[in-house]
Amino acid sequence: MTLLKQLVHRVARIADLEQEVREATVGTGHEEFSGMLGTSSSIHRIYEAIRKVSTNDAPILITGESGTGKESTARAIHERGLRRQGPFIPINCGAIPESLLESELFGYERGTSTGAAGQKKGKVEYAQGGTLFLDE
Incomplete structure (x- = not known):
């Protein structure tokens, strides 16, 4: 077989496997919640x-142990929600030093703090019209 024929065969096989997965997951809830698995x-x-919560525009609190899928859940809500056309901005607050958290969230103007040479928008402003996910 030529290299081109092998490549075409592989692409066709991958397409067949993807279709099998789609058919196998119909009715399990997987087709609606990409990235989330379970039946x-x-x-x-x-x-x-x-x-249910995807249809309202109120803030939502998602709780759970570390690694339980809070960000995946928030992303699924965002993708189905009223703000799905806007950005999804995740922030791991635990990874940002406390002294920088305020400027990271709300931004800063030139000269408002030591070392603030210019203007920087905060994550809250970037998330306007979308979803701001605060973790940790």
Whole structure:
């Protein structure tokens, strides 16, 4: 087989496998929540909660242990929500020193603090019309 034929064969095989996955996941909730997996009753309750809260424009508090999928849940809500056309801005507040958190969130103007040589927009402003996800 020539290299081109091999490549075409591989692309066709990948397309077939992707279709098999789509067909296998219909009705499991996976097709609606990319990046979130599970078919248990617990995850289906989470899927249902995402569907419900996605239709309102109020702030949402998502709680859970580290690594339980809070950001994935927030992203799923954003992707289905009223602000889906806007940006999704995740911030790991625990990774930002406390002394810099305010300027990271709200930005700064030239001369407002030591070393502020110019103007910088904050994450709150960048998230305007979208979702600001504050983690940790």
